[in-house]
Amino acid sequence: MTTAKVPAKAQSSNNLVGFLVGLAVVVVLAFVARWLKIQVYGANLPLGIPGKALEYPLWAALVGLIVNYILKTVNVYDFMKSGFRTELFLKVGLVLLGAGISFKVIVTAAAGAIVQALIMVTAVYFFCWWLSGKFGLPDTLRAVMSTAISICGVSAAIAAAGSVLAKKEEITYVTALVIVTALPLMVIAPLLAGLMGLPEPIAGAWFGGNVDTTAAVVGAGTIYGKTAQQIASIVKQTQNALIGVVAFLLALYFSVVVEGKKERPSAAVIWQRFPKFVLGFIVTSLLFTFGLIAKDPGAAIAAMKDWAFCLAFVCMGLELSAGQIKKMGWNPIIVYLIVTVFNTILALIVSYLIFGWLFPAKL
């Protein structure tokens, strides 16, 4: 096979065009999702489902999935995938979300969220690590999967992979598993919460502790209600803040125990991996709490937050890569599904005890 060398400048301008085209596709799909939401909102659907139960995260992820399939079929997906930025849009939305939440609520919810995060991350991490060992998975895959499922899906998987020098296929594999399970959970979890009659703060805490990726947590909260969205975001961000600590401990374990090296990884990784957008979320909440954001700008910021989340949900559908899952066989899938069920049940019990009894969030 012969390969033609593409000049760096041409390659770079091609990348920029691909990024802009991808971004344009995401924006158009967000408008389509919003249009679908408006069409269905006032309607009564079959089985007595009210149209307003189908919020925009569902439509955004759905149109993203459909266009994902089309783009891959006509072979243009790779050209424009650099414009699909789930994490970036999500983080912008979360910082803007802070501008509508009183700092008192964050402090109240964060107390419960810290206790919940410590219980959930420890229990789910070690259960996944133990179970994946029983199924004979390699240590690097065990570390990436355990971190992804116990903390926060995609970004935690990447952080853990950096600490344990996991293979690229292991990251893409776990990332695909995270999205494949998170998308249905985003819709099923609010339905189950509704059937159980969970109050919004408890439901939000449950989504935050149970759904694997932050985008789907926000989506589930949005579907359930405004308070659920706020509590789910606070709980998930508290959990995300532990990424650095887990990445450091993993690097230490793999370096000293697995590889037998004498030098220790630096604790600076705790700050390097800390999700800095959380600081932006806290500052915007302080601006709101001190009355620096008036009613009209507040409404504009809330609408921009919804747009940012909608773009993130579209990208989540666009970024799904189910083909990766077939490559590694059934064992990792079985482990992931068992741990997801364990995570779901434990998160329900823990969030009920913490947000219903120990630290009830009053909004």
Next chain:
Amino acid sequence: MNVKINEDWLAVIIAFALLILAVVGVITPAWMMF
């Protein structure tokens, strides 16, 4: 020159730029209606 910026900080910069535009009235609720 190739400048690389952490995605977290980029998100914070974009969000604050949007927030400032809303506070000074450049972006209005009607314009952004979701």
